[in-house]
Amino acid sequence: MKDFVPDTAPLRPPSEVMRLARMGAMMPTRLSFLRVLVRQLCAERAQITRRTWDMTPEGHGRAVFSITLSGHTYSLVAVSNDLPPDQRSDRVIATAWDAAFVLYDGVPDAADVDRIAAQAPLQEAGRFGPHDLVLSRANKSVRMWNACVSALQSGTQPDPAMIRDIGYLMRTTAVYGNGKFGIADRHLIADRPGLGGPFAVEMLAVYMIRHFTLELVQHVGRGTLDRSLARHLGIGNATGLGMAPFLVTHPVLFNNWMVARETALARVRGVQDVTPDQSKRLKTLAERAARHLSEWHVPAPDHDAALRDLHRDWIRFSTCFEAPDTVETLWQMGQSESEPLQELLAALLIEAFPDLVDDLVAEMGDPHGPLTVPFADTQSLKSAIERDWAWALQLDYEQADECRRFWYVSAAKLEPRLGDRHAEPGADLETPLDIARRVAALYAALKDIATPVSAFLARHPGHAHAASRVAILHRYPYAEIRDNLIAATCRPIDMLRCKLSFFGATKFDPKSDLWTRITLAQGAPLGDELGPSRDDWWLPTGE
Amino acid sequence: MDWSWTELQALGVKAASGAGVPAAQALAFGAMLPRHLADGGGEEPLIRALEAPDCIVTLAHQIEEMVERASITPKPVRMHQSDAGQRALMISWLAGLPCQSEVSVSGTEVRAALSLAAPSTRVRPKRIAVSEVLAAQLRNLAERTYVPDSDASRNVGAGAGLMDLD
Structure with a gap:
């Protein structure tokens, strides 16, 4: 808990916030779960160690990496396969993937690794145990993968523009946690330091998968990626309808996410005097956001047009960052702008004032379920x-x-x-x-x-x-989406965007109203760079 | 086979739905199921309840009534249940509520002290053993909630038609 009560503006009401159109414009913030996890790893100067690397020159085989977080060691067991191109699908109904993963609680022995290597490629058809914390799989971005491998093999570096545009070597198509297929229930690890927040263990798996993909491509390419390029390679994800109902079936958890985010914004809006340093930070972040938007392109014409509109509007709006008297002045100037611009502004303001908001992370879980009182009649x-x-x-x-x-x-x-x-x-x-x-x-x-x-x-x-x-x-006033989820006009992609923004996703790349690709951990510190000064990668940009 | 709490709960919800139990009562049944097995309540009451799903609806109603009464009196609330199996499920149902509960039995009477605003502190086990008989019943009922696959539905699913290599 904070030892002072910050001035706060009123929270935006649920009638404004809990609408699909606005949810579909949300951006990642420093309260997003991957960001929180990496911040903790940075604070602890965590290090990833390679325990097993049994790979063919083509990159097929198995690997084990370990990391220690708050006194507990976790290990990623990775199984890399030779996948025929015609089987490379993002869908749930796929049955084979380029790579399969289990995040293991502790350090697996040889028998554990053998067991996981046999089960993980089966994914939903496999069976897992209480030491298995997360199950995942990933497919290569073949274009990015091949470009990296051939550049490294020829002694050069891959094209930074391609890295900017694609942003990852592999994308996960599922990250299962919390008891699925027999893996450990969340309640078994939820009281461990560093894993208390929502989806923290899933984010740890994702971060380690990203590390694995970087190691693998350098192994196959027989070369070393420039650090700045490697850092700009995150881990992709393809997400479909499975994620959308979660927001409906976990109303208290969803409420707690939204309340934390809205409270963060309200606290920042309550800042009365913007110091010169804070003003400079706001301008820096505004410039970074503009550059991020300029680098964010998607193939779908309608979504790309919306991004171009946002970029144009943001450039125009950025003059407001010149000398705001108060944060509220700045916020109010944004209220005549589009919902996407308002949501970008909200995320930026939250980013600029870590001391005011970071404690809210502790309130984002729901360990109990709804504690409701019956109506009198x-x-x-x-x-x-x-x-x-x-x-x-x-x-x-x-x-x-x-x-x-x-x-x-x-x-x-x-x-x-x-x-x-x-x-x-x-x-x-x-x-x-x-x-x-x-x-x-x-x-x-x-x-x-x-x-x-x-x-x-x-x-x-x-x-x-x-x-x-x-x-x-x-x-729980923010527990419910205030739109008709069975209307013809309902776009599940808006629910996905909302949830994925809480995960910390960037570069949303919608493929239809039903599913999207995203990038996670782009710009995040590499596995050997985790340190206290590295928590500044909101809306990453190419260098 | 050993199960995780969460997968058992999720399967319990689907099984109750597949048996014809309405949504809220199915959700509550799912929440009760792992608690019941973890506390050693036995499989037989569960198997029987799923064979006669009206019992689940009735039980849900009785719990609702007890919670309602607990919201207006600080005293323990009571409910008679003459069927031993149903009584066992009622105990587990109350113990599985998100709020704090102290449950006791005297003859056919179940007594519960509920603190509705205080979260439950009951410990959940690492694994729960389930016999193949119950597991098969749960799976079979859950399957009734799945819509048969078809070319048409597959072709409009999320991700359909895209095999690009990005």
């Missing part, structure tokens, strides 16, 4: 719906487009998918993410006579899910 429940869910009551869910989508799990490797209710079978097996519609139906079923809620739910058990969501939102 159905009238209280009804009042809560009218107050917190007015937006949901305004929609007509009988309209075809207001209920067009349905979320479901396919029997094919349990791949999450999104269907058209009016054109495809399977809506009877819909995953219950239609929260707004359910709450509206609950409201319609509530009469004007006050009765105990439990008595009402005994007669209408199908409304219990909605009633529980109303109770959760009543206690």
Whole structure:
């Protein structure tokens, strides 16, 4: 806890923040989970050691790397395979990958490594144990990989522009933690220093996978990458629909993320006197953001056009950083700008004031689940719906487009998918993410006579899910996305962007409304560079 | 086979849903399941409940009623449950709530002192053993919640059609 109470501006209300359009514009901040993890590694001057390196000249084989964090040693076991190009797919239903990984709790012995080498390439079809903390797999960016290998083999360095544009040698297509397929539950490690934050152990795996890819390409290329180029190679990720429902099914956790972020922004907005050093820092970050935007290009024309608009607007807006009297002045100047610019500005302000915000990381987990108090009666429940869910009551869910989508799990490797209710079978097996519609139906079923809620739910058990969501939102105001997730206009990519920004993702590269590629750890210190002065890689730029 | 808490909970939710239990009650059943096994409640009550899913809905309602009563009185709340299996599940259900709970039994009466604002401090085990009988029942019921694959749905899934090498 902080030993002083900073001045704060009011938090932005959930009605403003918890909208898909704004969530779909969010940027990584210094509260993002990978950033927090690397900051901790830097503070401890952690070092990665190579324990096993059993690779063919072509880079196929196995490797083990270890790192010690707050007294515990963790090891990445990597298995690199020869993957035929026609099998290189980002989808969940893929069955083979260039590389598979397990983050192991401790140092694995030879039997453990043999076991992991046999199971990890099977991924979802494999079976794992309580010492296995994270399971992941990755595919090469073949263009980036080949360019690096051939440059190194010819004694030169890869093209910095290509590194800027692609940003990684491999991209993960899944990073599984918390008990999946038998791996360790989060509660077994959540009280360890350094791993208490959300997804901390997954981020540790991701950081070590990035290290592995750099080692592997230098092994195959038989050369050494320039440090500045290596640092600008992060680790990619392809993310689809599986990540989107998480925000709905973990409402308290999601609330805590958003509250931390909004509290950080409110604290910074409360800074009354901007010192010359702070003013200089703000300008430096604004210039870095402009350069980052200039280097961020994506193939999809509509998304690239949006990026170009943001870049242009940011250049224009950057004059506001010349001499702000207060942070609030600067913030208010941004309020007439687009949502993407406002979200970039929010992330920048949070970045500039670490002493005001970094303690909020401790509040971003949810170790307990919802601690809600039941409503006194159905009238209280009804009042809560009218107050917190007015937006949901305004929609007509009988309209075809207001209920067009349905979320479901396919029997094919349990791949999450999104269907058209009016054109495809399977809506009877819909995953219950239609929260707004359910709450509206609950409201319609509530009469004007006050009765105990439990008595009402005994007669209408199908409304219990909605009633529980109303109770959760009543206690946790940022727990709910305030949009209709089954509307034809719902873009899952906005949910992905929100969640991935909390992971610390950059260079979002949407491939459709359903999935995106991103870059993690671009600009992060390398495995032998972790030290206290290295925590300055928000929105990395090429050198 | 040994399971993680989380995978057992997730499978429990799906299995209850596959058995026809509504969403909220299925979620609560899933949260109860690993607690019940971890506390040595036995598999038989779970197997029977999944065979008669109305019991799960009734049990969920009874818990709701107890929590509601606990919110207006600091005294322990009580509920009669004559079926021993259901009673065992009720104990686990209360013990698995996110809040602090002290649960005791006297004859057919289950008594619970619930502190709704205080988080549970119950310890979770590293692994939970599940027999193949229960595991198969859970898997079979969970499968009922999956939509059969088709060319059409596969071709519009996230990532479909893209094999680029970036």
